Amino acid sequence: IRWNLPVRVKLIVLVGFLLAAISGFIYFYFPARLEHQARQHLEDKASSIVGMTAYTLVPAMLFDDSRTAAEVIQGARVVPALVYLRVFTDTGEPFANFGSNDEPNLHQLVVPVRHQGRTLGRVEAGFAGTSVTESVERSRRAAAGISLLVFFVGCGLVYAIGSLVTAPLREIVAAALRIDSGDLTQRAQVRSGDEVGRLATTFNDMVDSVEERTERLHLEITERHRVESALRESENAKRALLNAIPDYMLRVDTQGTLLEARGAQSDFELTPRELLQKKLTDVLPRSASKIAM
Numbered sequence: 001i002r003w004n005l006p007v008r009v010k011l012i013v014l015v016g017f018l019l020a021a022i023s024g025f026i027y028f029y030f031p032a033r034l035e036h037q038a039r040q041h042l043e044d045k046a047s048s049i050v051g052m053t054a055y056t057l058v059p060a061m062l063f064d065d066s067r068t069a070a071e072v073i074q075g076a077r078v079v080p081a082l083v084y085l086r087v088f089t090d091t092g093e094p095f096a097n098f099g100s101n102d103e104p105n106l107h108q109l110v111v112p113v114r115h116q117g118r119t120l121g122r123v124e125a126g127f128a129g130t131s132v133t134e135s136v137e138r139s140r141r142a143a144a145g146i147s148l149l150v151f152f153v154g155c156g157l158v159y160a161i162g163s164l165v166t167a168p169l170r171e172i173v174a175a176a177l178r179i180d181s182g183d184l185t186q187r188a189q190v191r192s193g194d195e196v197g198r199l200a201t202t203f204n205d206m207v208d209s210v211e212e213r214t215e216r217l218h219l220e221i222t223e224r225h226r227v228e229s230a231l232r233e234s235e236n237a238k239r240a241l242l243n244a245i246p247d248y249m250l251r252v253d254t255q256g257t258l259l260e261a262r263g264a265q266s267d268f269e270l271t272p273r274e275l276l277q278k279k280l281t282d283v284l285p286r287s288a289s290k291i292a293m
């Protein structure tokens with residue numbers, strides 16, 4: 001595909017796509033990774049708390065001590081993320097509880113209460129995922145800000161670099177346009193020794209060569225005009241001299257054929273036009289024609 005766009009614009013477009021891809025990666029990847037880590041941390045924390053609670057409830061459930069169970073649950077309530085906790089016996093009857101599971105976006109966990117291989121009951125707990133959601137939203141906003149910053153700063157840097165790189169090229173193009181209009185005194189400025197500088201040097205050498213050839217051609221044309229003018233003047237002088245001679249003049253080839261005749265028409269019976277291509281012996285006496293030959 002041929003893009004009829006300046007080099008700077010092409011550079012900005014191509015790098016802009018790359019920066020957009022990088023910004024999109026930052027915006028989608030890092031918040032998702034943070035969310036996964038936060039949820040994993042919540043699960044590990046919830047498993048640890050519920051497992052410890054289930055272990056602490058073993059004596060209370062062995063001796064059916066609901067007061068001790070309430071104290072254990074009261075100790076678990078110090079965890080801010082814990083929304084509810086319920087303890088059930090092995091028959092499914094409620095043993096102790098606090099809170100409710102009406103809140104949305106809960107991370108729920110069920111851990112059995114065991115003692116010497118015997119299941120005494122189970123503990124059900126729910127942990128709020130609000131903190132995880134809020135943390136993810138904050139990370140998304142931060143990632144969006146970083147992505148936009150990377151994109152716009154990157155585009156600005158690319159624009160500046162593109163302007164710096166293409167400025168000498170634009171000067172060369174402007175000089176070429178002025179030369180095309182006939183001003184052969186224009187030259188490109190050589191600002192560096194890199195590829196662009198070598199291009200400017202080569203361009204100037206080419207213009208010098210063109211200017212030199214143009215001047216030489218102009219001198220040759222002027223000299224040719226002078227020589228042609230001198231030849232015309234010499235030819236006119238010869239013709240004027242020949243026209244001034246009163247005698248009849250004949251020009252013949254080696255075979256004696258008349259090529260040109262000048263003089264008064266009364267000197268011969270034929271006109272000068274009628275004499276052309278005739279033999280000299282046809283228009284002059286034999287003795288005269290032998291002398292002329």
